[in-house]
Amino acid sequence: MTDTTSNVELSDDTFRRHRLAGYLIAAIGIAALAVAPFLGIYPIFLMKLLCFALFACAFNLMLGYVGLLSFGHAAFFGMAAYVAGHAVKVWGIGTVFGIAAGTLTAGIMGLVFGAIAIRQKGIYFAMITLALAQMVFFFCLQAPFTHGEDGIQGIPRGTVFGLIDLRDTLTMYYFVAVIFAAGFFVLHRTVHSPFGQALKGIRENEPRMISLGYPVALLKVLAFTMSAAITGLAGATKAIVFQSATLTDVNWHMSGEVVLMTLIGGMGTILGPVAGAGIVIALQNYLSTIGSWVTVVMGAIFVICVLTFRRGIVGEILARTRR
Amino acid sequence: MQEILGVPAPLLFGQLLIGLINGSFYALLSLGLAVIFGVLNVINFAHGALYMMGAFVAWLLLHHLGIGYWPSLLVAPLIVGVFGIVIERTMLSRLYDLDHLYGLLLTFGLALIIEGTFINFYGVSGQPYAPPEILTGGHNLGFMFLPTYRAWVIVASLIVCIGTWLLVERTRLGAYLRAAVENRELVRAFGINVPLMMTLTYGFAVALAAFAGVLAAPVYTVSPIMGQHLIIVVFAIVVIGGLGSILGSILTGLGIGIVEGLTKTFYPEASSTVVFVIMAIVLILRPNGLFGRPRE
Numbered sequence: 175m176t177d178t179t180s181n182v183e184l185s186d187d188t189f190r191r192h193r194l195a196g197y198l199i200a201a202i203g204i205a206a207l208a209v210a211p212f213l214g215i216y217p218i219f220l221m222k223l224l225c226f227a228l229f230a231c232a233f234n235l236m237l238g239y240v241g242l243l244s245f246g247h248a249a250f251f252g253m254a255a256y257v258a259g260h261a262v263k264v265w266g267i268g269t270v271f272g273i274a275a276g277t278l279t280a281g282i283m284g285l286v287f288g289a290i291a292i293r294q295k296g297i298y299f300a301m302i303t304l305a306l307a308q309m310v311f312f313f314c315l316q317a318p319f320t321h322g323e324d325g326i327q328g329i330p331r332g333t334v335f336g337l338i339d340l341r342d343t344l345t346m347y348y349f350v351a352v353i354f355a356a357g358f359f360v361l362h363r364t365v366h367s368p369f370g371q372a373l374k375g376i377r378e379n380e381p382r383m384i385s386l387g388y389p390v391a392l393l394k395v396l397a398f399t400m401s402a403a404i405t406g407l408a409g410a411t412k413a414i415v416f417q418s419a420t421l422t423d424v425n426w427h428m429s430g431e432v433v434l435m436t437l438i439g440g441m442g443t444i445l446g447p448v449a450g451a452g453i454v455i456a457l458q459n460y461l462s463t464i465g466s467w468v469t470v471v472m473g474a475i476f477v478i479c480v481l482t483f484r485r486g487i488v489g490e491i492l493a494r495t496r497r
Numbered sequence: 498m499q500e501i502l503g504v505p506a507p508l509l510f511g512q513l514l515i516g517l518i519n520g521s522f523y524a525l526l527s528l529g530l531a532v533i534f535g536v537l538n539v540i541n542f543a544h545g546a547l548y549m550m551g552a553f554v555a556w557l558l559l560h561h562l563g564i565g566y567w568p569s570l571l572v573a574p575l576i577v578g579v580f581g582i583v584i585e586r587t588m589l590s591r592l593y594d595l596d597h598l599y600g601l602l603l604t605f606g607l608a609l610i611i612e613g614t615f616i617n618f619y620g621v622s623g624q625p626y627a628p629p630e631i632l633t634g635g636h637n638l639g640f641m642f643l644p645t646y647r648a649w650v651i652v653a654s655l656i657v658c659i660g661t662w663l664l665v666e667r668t669r670l671g672a673y674l675r676a677a678v679e680n681r682e683l684v685r686a687f688g689i690n691v692p693l694m695m696t697l698t699y700g701f702a703v704a705l706a707a708f709a710g711v712l713a714a715p716v717y718t719v720s721p722i723m724g725q726h727l728i729i730v731v732f733a734i735v736v737i738g739g740l741g742s743i744l745g746s747i748l749t750g751l752g753i754g755i756v757e758g759l760t761k762t763f764y765p766e767a768s769s770t771v772v773f774v775i776m777a778i779v780l781i782l783r784p785n786g787l788f789g790r791p792r793e
Contacts, residue, residue, distance in 0.1 A: 243598050290777050293784040297540050297597045298736060302780065305733040308726070309773035316766060426729065430605060437602065469613030476606025480599050481588060 199445075207351045217347040218415070223455050224354040225412040230435040230447030231361050232404035237433075238442030239365055240397050241377035243300045245429050246287070246307030247405050250280040252424025253310060254406030255413035259326040260319050262414065269332035269340060273353070273410040280406020281399055283310075288398030292391055295380075304426060311424045325420030329413060346415065353411050357404050362444060364400065373397055427469075434472060437479050440486025449487050504762055510641035512758040518647055518716060520754020521654035522548075525709040526731045527738065527746040528658055529702035532665070534740050535678045536698045539589060539600030544706050545728025546611040549721060551577050551707025552714040553615060556626050566629040566715075573711050574704035581703030585696050608728070615721035623718025650712050657708065658747045665743055674698065733776040739789020749787060 211217045229251055236242050258276030261267050267275070291302045314320045321327075331340040340346045364370050372393055375383045384390050413419040422428065431454060439450025454472075461468045479486070485493055501509050526544055533541050541547075554576050555569035564572065584607065592599045628646040635644040665671040677684045677691055685691045710724075717723055730753075738749030753772050761768040779787060 243601070290780050293780050294736070297534075297601060300598065300601055301540065301732040301736055302776070304729055305736065305773050305776055308729045308733075309770045312769045430609070433602065433605075466613060466616050469609050469616070473606045473609025473611075473613060476609065477588065477603055480603040480606065481591060484595075484599070 204355065207355065211344060211347050217343045219455070219459065221347055221350045221415045222412070223452055224350050225408045225415065226432075226435065226455055227448040227451040228354050228357045228408040228411075229405055230432050230439070230451045231358060231444075232401045232408065233432045234436045234441060234443075234447045235361060235364065235373075235397060235401040235404075237436055238446075239370060239373045239377060240394060242292075242295070242394070242398075243433070244291075244303040244398070244401075245300045245426070245433065246303030246305075246310075247402070247432055248424050248426060248428035249287070249307035249310035250283055250402040250405040251409035251412075251428060251432075252314065252419070252421075253283060254280040254409035255419035255423045256314060256320050256326060258410035259329040259413045259419040262332060263326060263329045264319075268335070269414055270334055272332075273407065273414065276410025276413070277403050277406045280409065281403030284399040284402020284405075285395065287402070288395040292394045292398070304429065307424070307426060307429060311421070311426070314421060314424050320419075320421075323421065325418055326413075327418050329417045329419070331414055331417065340414075350411055350415060353407065357407050358448075361404060365444065369393070369396075430476075431472070434476055434479075436486075438475065438483075438486055440489030440492070443486070443488040443492060446486050446488035453487075502763070507641050509762050512762040513755060514641070514643070514647060514758070516754045516756070516758020516761070517751065518650050518754070519757060520751040521651050521658075522709050522713055522727070522750075523731055523734050523754055524658050524747045524750030525654050525705055525712075526727065527734045527750045528661060528743060529705040530731060530735055531738075531740050531743055531746040532661070533699055533702045534735075536674060537585075537589065537600070537695050538593065538597055539604065540597070540732075541699075541702070542601055542604035542728065543584075543607040543611065544604075544703075544731065545724030546608040547577055547581065547703050547724075548706040548710040548713070548727065549615065549724035550580070550611060551710025552626070552719045552723065553619075553710075553721070554707070555711045555714050556624055556719045559626070566711075570708070570711050574707040577707035577710075578700040578704030582696055582700040585699040589699065590692070590696070612721050612725065619721055621720060621722050623720035623723075626714040626719050628715035646715055650716060653712060654709065657705065661705070662743050662747065730772055733772050735786075737772075737776050737779045737786060739786020742788045745786075745788025 210220055229247070233244065233247050236244050254276030256276075257279045258272040261275045262269055262272035287303065287306050291299055291306065294302060315322055319326075331346060333339050334349065338345060338349070340349055365373075372383065372388055375386075375388070376390055376393060380390060409423060412423070435450035435454045436447045437450065438453055439448065440446030457471070457475075458468060461471060464471075483490070500506060526548060530541060530544055533539055533544075551573050554573040555566070558564040558569050558572065559566075588603060588607075589600060592603060632646040632649050635642055636648075637643075663671075665674055673684065673689055673694065677689075677694060681691055713723070731750075734749050734753050735746065737753065738745045740746070753775070756775065757768055757771060760771045767774075783789075
């Protein structure tokens with residue numbers, strides 16, 4: 175009996191310590207976001223990084239916490255970019271509502287795709303999401319509003335409700351940073367909520383969760399919808415930052431890239447996808463001079479990660495410090 | 498001119514023929530995927546890249562060594578098959594005890610490496626590859642014109658597909674394979690070299706993909722990206738048919754090819770998406786696929 179109590183006390187204590195560490199990391203993170211543009215890093219590069227980091231975090235909700243590998247997240251990313259771009263440029267509904275429209279579209283797509291894809295598990299789930307995303311790719315190739323091979327170009331950055339002008343790069347950076355922080359916070363809260371714990375339960379032992387009375391299929395679809403919506407948030411923001419939405423964003427290579435980011439950083443960790451996105455984006459930036467060899471390098475990193483480094487960077491650090 | 502449902506008959510039959518040809522390639526590739534998945538528990542994302550490699554090896558053999566179509570039909574699959582065996586021995590075999598997803602991720606990385614390398618040397622534009630003299634020309638069947646090479650593609654791939662099916666279903670070696678699919682440990686306990694069998698299975702299935710690539714070389718142009726879209730369609734076909742049976746994947750492959758041909762005739766806008774729509778419908782009605790068995 176005493177043992178159990180002390181265990182509870184111990185876990186309570188670790189819980190408090192973890193919480194303190196969490197606040198500390200959050201404070202460092204926010205401070206880093208605030209000062210990053212003054213450290214000599216290009217704001218455009220930082221914005222790209224933040225968009226992809228949010229993308230990878232949203233993707234990681236499915237892979238890391240539900241254990242389902244989606245190979246079709248580019249569909250949500252790219253489609254949200256198109257919708258936001260079209261809404262802002264052609265309809266002129268303003269930047270914030272444009273991003274919201276993109277996010278909403280991605281969420282609805284996630285709901286539909288999720289409902290279809292969760293009928294199968296594991297490797298089939300990956301193939302199904304990939305196929306559905308390819309369908310979206312062909313839709314984007316043919317639909318008139320996406321302008322096919324040209325994509326949507328010259329999307330105005332606009333203002334935040336007419337109050338803050340986003341044409342200034344530094345202002346735009348802080349706008350993106352706020353979006354990233356909000357999306358990251360929502361994901362973080364989700365993972366640590368009872369809903370998130372139920373998702374982890376599904377990952378570890380699905381039949382048991384079913385027998386405990388959890389609506390497993392519904393939980394999976396909800397998680398997929400949420401992952402898709404936040405992916406859409408990232409994609410829509412990226413469209414505003416770069417003022418364009420193209421077929422690259424919906425291509426399956428993009429789905430592969432986000433898998434790679436999560437794999438390098440460490441799946442199932444909160445900060446892993448952020449680190450992974452940083453590495454992949456930085457690598458693409460530095461390797462841009464060698465042209466299409468980048469694909470080969472990415473493939474090689476994939477192979478090396480899978481063969482020798484499956485926990486990823488953050489996963490490896492966590493595994494070592496916890497021992 | 499004769500019309501069927503408002504479409505000129507030669508057009509309809511022409512599209513059906515293209516559908517059958519695409520279907521033959523789908524059948525050869527999904528068959529290989531099914532065999533690999535059955536024995537190795539790996540979904541081979543590199544299958545499209547290896548199909549491309551088969552076509553490219555044939556093209557390279559012709560241009561650098563002057564080796565023609567007929568020898569290439571045997572040599573190119575052999576070369577790619579050996580390449581596959583090296584991949585299986587050095588990389589894939591380390592992942593058998595892990596989650597299946599790692600096999601998919603590894604082969605995805607390999608596909609990027611293979612395709613990226615070929616793109617760097619040969620660009621994305623296609624290289625023409627002429628069919629052998631004896632297979633040029635065609636026959637007028639009265640209702641349509643049948644190019645000889647296309648007829649050969651359909652016949653050759655059907656023979657190979659049925660041959661593979663007989664090999665797996667009717668021979669002793671096939672019986673070992675099927676037993677290994679059910680229970681690897683038990684088959685091993687009977688003194689059968691299962692790891693060797695897995696290596697050879699991968700090599701064989703990869704050679705099938707390369708064979709399809711050589712067959713495809715004169716039909717399409719030989720390009721480093723020729724397998725990129727194909728592999729995703731084949732994935733959808735595998736989901737539609739279910740990975741359970743070899744005959745199932747052959748029939749689904751041919752069937753989807755024909756459906757695509759029909760869609761191209763009657764509603765061309767949907768011809769590249771119809772396979773994915775069918776996949777979604779099949780998943781809703783029969784989640785395990787048309788020929789699949791419920792799995793764990």
